[in-house]
Amino acid sequence: MNLTNLRHLDISGSTMLEEMPPQVGSLVNLQTLSKFFLSKDNGSRIKELKNLLNLRGELAILGLENVSDPRDAMYVNLKEIPNIEDLIMVWSEDSGNSRNQSTEIEVLKWLQPHQSLKKLEIAFYGGSKFPHWIGDPSFSKMVCLELTNCKNCTSLPALGGLPFLKELVIKGMNQVKSIGDGFYGDTANPFQSLESLRFENMAEWNNWLIPKLGHEETEALFPCLHELMIIKCPKLINLPHELPSLVVFFVKECQELEMSIPRLPLLTELIVVGSLKSWDGDVPSLTQLYIWGISRLSCLWERLAQRLMVLEDLGINECDELACLRKPGFGLENLGGLRRLWNNQGLPWSLPSSKTEVQKKF
Structure with missing residues (x-):
């Protein structure tokens, strides 16, 4: 590819593209690369990202189930690409027998981005757990995080310590039954900046545990939360006891949910769709x-x-x-x-x- 001075390759609207052009890794001056496709036979080409140190803005890596050797992901070293602000990592929706959980765990571990990342989305990841870098407080610029249809994970990562996280979306985590201390992390004041929280399609989630600091229940949980959406969580029975800043609450198809928050002083908009127990x-x-x-x-x-x-x-x-x-x-x-x-x-x-x-x- 004889385009070494090319700086912008915007393929964000492509719907039929299945793999990247040959030698895309030689475009060392590239700043914009909205999507990077990995095909079934060319998962190892993820290594070509290693040379694209000038990438900035948004990058979506699609077809990650095709990376069969985790060392290829390690070679990428996304930690050395500091100007990517919005990172999207997508595996296949097909969770067939060809998927290898241990490989996907290693791949995601080695795709740790630079700490300047502001937005992260992970979709259809097939591993049973998340690596420790997701939720590490060193990601001090992270403001938006979305975990979608990671159906084999039995627990959520420790996200409470992300100091400036404002928006959190968790969807389709079918194996998660309880959200507890592991979700809040080791910080004394979890989720200090969170403004919007959405849980959706959590089929087995039944208990939302509140963390304890020392011997007393924390009063600092979700102090800035303005919007809460709970959608299609049919087994969930409870919510946090205090949401002092909540303004908008949307609840849909939560048949077992018992609303027992003594006081929601700032709530101005309540939308209830489908069943709500009490x-x-x-x-x-x-x-x-x-x-x-x-x-x-x-x-x-x-x-x-x-x-x-x-x-x-x-x-x-x-x-x-x-x-x-x-x-x-x-x-x-x-x-x-x-x-x-x-x-x-x-x-x-x-x-x-x-x-x-x-x-x-x-």
Whole structure:
């Protein structure tokens, strides 16, 4: 390849490309390389990244299941490429018998990036555990981390010590049953900067344990968390006892979840889709409440209705049990600040309905 002065190769929109052009590693002046593809027969070509020391911005490495020799990943030495800020590492969605767990563990271990990394995404990794570098506090610039469909991992890495982590997304971790001390790390004040947290498709997750500092339960957990999303976690039964900064809470299809946070002082928006076992908590700032598809609506409503003193927007859709809204003490008479109501057909009111704003959230 006679393009040694080439600085930008943007193939971010390619959908049919299966492998990199020959001798791409000779493009030593390359600064932009949005994707690096590894084919089934050419997994060893990952070594060509070794020479691309000027890469910067975003890099996605796809087809990592094709790296059969972990020494090829070791040769890359991503720690020597300091200007990559956004790193995406993707294995195949196919988790067939050809996948080797021990090889994938070693490959991910040797692909440790430079500590200047700001964003990291790992998808379809087939190892049973994560290497120690993921969550190491030395990654002091990390602000966004996403772990997706790493279905063989039985535990999450220690992420609580990342000092400036603001956004964390964890999806499809089917083998994780409990989240406990190992998730928070060794720091005395875990997740000090986290603002947005999302758990999704955690089929076996049933217990969210709260770390203890010394002999007392920590009060510093998630002090900056503004947005929490819990989606399709059907066995989860509990949440942290205190979320003092939570503003938006979205919960969907969590049939066993018992909401027992005594007080959510800043919560302004609550969206509940599908089942929720129970609710018991004070929400003095709640202005927007949207409820979708709850068959036993009274279990939720009777706990909330007398506490919704500043509610402005109320949406109820696809809820079979609606009679509770007409009970004395549990109905709309408590909602003096209500400005807008939308509903599905069959509700006992003839008020204007507008679903557009709410549907954008789903």
